[in-house]
Amino acid sequence: MIELHYFAGIRVLTGIPKESVYFSNQTVEDLWKWADEKYPGIRNSSVRIAVNEEYAMPSDIIESGDVVAFIPPVSGG
Amino acid sequence: MKAFEVVTEPINPQLYSDYVLRPEAGAVTLFTGHVREWTKGVRTLYLAYEAYVPMAEKKLAEIGREIEDKWEGTSVAIAHRIGELQISDIAVVIAVSSPHRKTAYEANEYAIERIKEIVPIWKKEIWEDGEEWIGDQKKKPKEEIL
Numbered sequence: 499m500i501e502l503h504y505f506a507g508i509r510v511l512t513g514i515p516k517e518s519v520y521f522s523n524q525t526v527e528d529l530w531k532w533a534d535e536k537y538p539g540i541r542n543s544s545v546r547i548a549v550n551e552e553y554a555m556p557s558d559i560i561e562s563g564d565v566v567a568f569i570p571p572v573s574g575g
Numbered sequence: 576m577k578a579f580e581v582v583t584e585p586i587n588p589q590l591y592s593d594y595v596l597r598p599e600a601g602a603v604t605l606f607t608g609h610v611r612e613w614t615k616g617v618r619t620l621y622l623a624y625e626a627y628v629p630m631a632e633k634k635l636a637e638i639g640r641e642i643e644d645k646w647e648g649t650s651v652a653i654a655h656r657i658g659e660l661q662i663s664d665i666a667v668v669i670a671v672s673s674p675h676r677k678t679a680y681e682a683n684e685y686a687i688e689r690i691k692e693i694v695p696i697w698k699k700e701i702w703e704d705g706e707e708w709i710g711d712q713k714k715k716p717k718e719e720i721l
Contacts, residue, residue, distance in 0.1 A: 506697035551630040571710035574696030
């Protein structure tokens with residue numbers, strides 16, 4: 499299982515702030531494909547994925563137990 | 576307080592200024608970012624900030640380390656508030672101390688630019704007739720038209 503977190507405009511799209519899904523030993527790219535199927539439109543060049551609180555690359559591996567966040571464009575300050 | 580934190584209560588800038596003050600510091604720059612009522616002719620009633628708190632605090636600390644590596648002798652503290660903020664409330668405070676003035680100014684500006692790039696904090700503007708999560712402000716269609 500991995501934990502997925504959705505924020506701001508992405509949360510509006512998913513309708514939920516977080517969920518747990520079965521996902522292990524697959525890449526960030528694989529997760530993008532899964533997410534875009536479940537939540538069409540979530541995949542967007544301005545949205546980044548963070549794994550365990552670090553921005554991730556498409557080829558990075560996601561393991562069971564990881565915490566993943568979909569990060570829409572930030573606007574702090 | 577922590578040197579790099581996300582808070583839900585009103586920010587007291589003095590705490591962060593005091594935190595970075597040291598005998599070797601000849602300057603402290605203190606930046607406070609406030610909730611603005613008018614943006615391009617649209618009136619904001621209030622703002623709602625949300626953060627991915629653990630990652631946001633980690634990234635604020637990372638910005639602090641970047642500054643201390645880039646400008647020798649600096650010390651940094653940053654806090655960002657989340658939740659509902661009213662007009663003129665402080666959303667962010669950045670305190671930088673350094674031996675000399677110029678460095679403290681430069682490093683402080685660097686910090687706010689980096690916050691807007693990498694720290695997972697989002698702002699929702701609530702207007703009289705609607706609301707919107709504010710995204711990458713550099714790519715806002717409205718600005719392209721202007």
